[in-house]
Amino acid sequence: MLDYAQRLPYLAERARLATNPEQQPGRLSIGAMESTAAARLPALLSKYHSKWPQVELEISIGTSRSLVEDVERGHLDCAFVADSSFQGARDPRPEFAARGLSATRAYREDLLLTLPPNHPTVSIPTDIRLKTLAAFSNGCAYRNVLEQWLGVTSFEADSDWKVMELVSYHAILACVAAGSCFALCPRSILDLQRVPMDICVQKIATIDTYLVAQSNYKSGAYEELLQFLQASMYSRREGVDD
Numbered sequence: 001m002l003d004y005a006q007r008l009p010y011l012a013e014r015a016r017l018a019t020n021p022e023q024q025p026g027r028l029s030i031g032a033m034e035s036t037a038a039a040r041l042p043a044l045l046s047k048y049h050s051k052w053p054q055v056e057l058e059i060s061i062g063t064s065r066s067l068v069e070d071v072e073r074g075h076l077d078c079a080f081v082a083d084s085s086f087q088g089a090r091d092p093r094p095e096f097a098a099r100g101l102s103a104t105r106a107y108r109e110d111l112l113l114t115l116p117p118n119h120p121t122v123s124i125p126t127d128i129r130l131k132t133l134a135a136f137s138n139g140c141a142y143r144n145v146l147e148q149w150l151g152v153t154s155f156e157a158d159s160d161w162k163v164m165e166l167v168s169y170h171a172i173l174a175c176v177a178a179g180s181c182f183a184l185c186p187r188s189i190l191d192l193q194r195v196p197m198d199i200c201v202q203k204i205a206t207i208d209t210y211l212v213a214q215s216n217y218k219s220g221a222y223e224e225l226l227q228f229l230q231a232s233m234y235s236r237r238e239g240v241d242d
Helices: 004-019 034-039 041-051 064-072 093-098 141-150 169-177 187-191 220-237
Strands: 027-032 056-061 078-082 101-115 132-135 162-165 182-186 200-214
Touching: 027 034, 027 064, 027 220, 034 041, 034 056, 034 169, 034 182, 034 187, 041 056, 041 220, 064 078, 064 101, 064 200, 078 101, 078 141, 093 101, 093 200, 101 141, 101 169, 101 187, 101 220, 132 141, 132 169, 141 182, 141 200, 169 182, 169 187, 182 187, 200 220
Parallel strands: 027 056, 027 078, 132 162, 132 182
Antiparallel strands: 078 200, 101 182, 101 200
């Protein structure tokens, strides 16, 4: 939570906008992983836009690594990125701080191992009967979690696994359902499916998503997004929202 001194510029801008509602509160460029953009942002940004319709929102999609780099370079104002530590083994915020970034916890995601229909239950990686997996490009935090679970340094360096790189969860899940591969998928993506898919799923990890920005970045539009995010987190804790 921001202290009073840090909130002064934000409070001053809110007061200015309250007395001059016709003034533009600015533009906000937001980065997000594909899963976050599909399953999490629509509800949040719809509420945000209802209150701040003057804010020009720009959304960019990328892997967690590329999004963090874009925030560092000033190409994005903020971004939703995943913590790639397996099972939340560490708090990544000190590492973000060391890179000059602030990080606010936004969402908690269950990551599910997705397998073709009728695949036997998997207890350990060697139980997987397939050697091909579908994943996003290198730099994807979920791909990194899968590497850790499988016990490999990287798929490129391990000849036991073949990687099929795809650009959407629709394509990934279609390939899993067709029996050609396995994958790791957030539960929130599977919850979006209108028709249940004929695939096997097993939870293997739970990790957090953070909203990151440069530590010295301040704007009314961004601070309001933080307020909406914190309100959404409170609602989920109270059981009002998912």
